[in-house]
Amino acid sequence: MGTVxxxxxxxxxxxxxxxxxxxxxxxxxHLKGKCTPAQHRWESLPPDAPRDEYFAALRDVLRESYLAxxxxxYRMSGRGPEVGPERWEETRRCIAxxxxxxxxxxxxxxxxxxxxxxxxxxxAHKGYAIRPHGIDFIPELIPYAQARHxxxxxxxxxxxxFYWQPRRQYHYVRxxxxxxxxxxxxxxxxxxxxxxxxxxxxxxxxxxxxHPVDVATVLTDLGYTVAGQSSAPHVSLAWTDxxxxxx
Ligand SMILES: C[S@@+](CC[C@H](N)C(=O)[O-])C[C@H]1O[C@@H](n2cnc3c(N)ncnc32)[C@H](O)[C@@H]1O
Numbered sequence: 709m710g711t712v713x714x715x716x717x718x719x720x721x722x723x724x725x726x727x728x729x730x731x732x733x734x735x736x737x738h739l740k741g742k743c744t745p746a747q748h749r750w751e752s753l754p755p756d757a758p759r760d761e762y763f764a765a766l767r768d769v770l771r772e773s774y775l776a777x778x779x780x781x782y783r784m785s786g787r788g789p790e791v792g793p794e795r796w797e798e799t800r801r802c803i804a805x806x807x808x809x810x811x812x813x814x815x816x817x818x819x820x821x822x823x824x825x826x827x828x829x830x831x832a833h834k835g836y837a838i839r840p841h842g843i844d845f846i847p848e849l850i851p852y853a854q855a856r857h858x859x860x861x862x863x864x865x866x867x868x869x870f871y872w873q874p875r876r877q878y879h880y881v882r883x884x885x886x887x888x889x890x891x892x893x894x895x896x897x898x899x900x901x902x903x904x905x906x907x908x909x910x911x912x913x914x915x916x917x918x919h920p921v922d923v924a925t926v927l928t929d930l931g932y933t934v935a936g937q938s939s940a941p942h943v944s945l946a947w948t949d950x951x952x953x954x955x
Contacts, residue, residue: 746772755890762889763845763868771846774819784820784852786916796826802938803882804830806912806947810837811879814904816869817887818842821853841878843867870896877906884914885926894930901950908952910935912945920944 743751750769753762770786777783782791804827807813815824824840831838841863842853854861870888881904888896901911915921924937924946937946 744769744772757889759870759889759892763870766887767845771848774846775848778852781820781822784849785822786819796822799940799943800826801830802940802943803827803912803914803945804834805938806882806910806936806945807831807834807836807838807880808910809879811839811909812841813838813880814841814843814874814878814882816843816872816881816883816900818844818853818864819846819849821856821864823882824853825856838880839863843869843872845869870899872904874904877909878904879906879909880912881905881909882912882914884916885921885923886915886917893926897927897930897932901948905950907950909950910947911950912947914943914945916943918942 746765746768750765753765757765774784774786777789780789782793782796783789785796787796800823803823807827807830813824813827815821815827818824821840821842824842828838828840840857840860842850843865844850844853845866845868847866850864850866853864857863869883870892881900883896883900885893885896897911897913905911913923913927915923915926920939920943923944924934927934927946927948932948934946935949937944939945
């Protein structure tokens with residue numbers, strides 16, 4: 709397996725000038741004002757911060773933003789207050805391109821379950837049925853995801869994607885690279901393929917950012933075969949398939 713390519717961090721025209729990549733689409737309202745203590749902590753995190761410090765700082769800054777307006781489902785899925793259904797579809801429907809059969813779909817970082825709800829509809833337009841599953845490391849979000857998917861309450865749980873020990877395997881697993889420190893990308897992807905994906909399953913890897921990394925290149929450089937790729941404004945994604953039998 710190779711190393712991941714370096715990421716160019718563009719300067720930000722906001723009050724928190726070094727605000728890191730993951731929050732580009734997540735805290736528009738915050739970025740217009742002053743940094744909160746949680747944002748300052750995340751912003752000043754050194755690149756070589758211990759993994760658990762990274763997770764704690766990330767969880768705190770996301771919790772603050774996602775729970776700021778529980779009446780806004782897009783906000784609770786990490787989008788700015790200006791995002792509505794059209795922009796949501798413009799920037800998320802690309803994920804449905806990876807769906808090519810029925811199956812159980814695990815959304816890692818499911819937030820309030822809105823992406824899964826949308827993917828169920830978009831997959832149905834293609835003639836496929838997917839069953840929703842999700843994990844998220846912000847406990848307060850899980851009840852919202854469960855309420856959005858009645859009958860599937862047991863398919864949602866609190867877990868940190870990096871340490872997660874799946875109880876079962878899935879036909880689809882979707883994740884974002886930025887959930888873990890960059891140094892952990894190779895191990896993160898390998899763990900998901902080994903532990904969470906059923907044989908023949910599909911790992912869908914996304915990167916959300918104003919200047920997203922080319923996820924297909926990341927996967928290729930790590931030695932994986934890219935089965936497909938797509939993009940949307942501020943979104944890059946690619947997918948790789950787990951062999952259905954041992955080679
Ligand atoms: C941008 S939202 C994604 C919402 C939806 N899945 C989508 O793709 O639009 C990111 C979610 O991932 C969660 N998250 C970030 N890092 C995580 C980690 N290490 N483990 C579990 N969840 C994580 C956040 O709490 C947040 O709810």
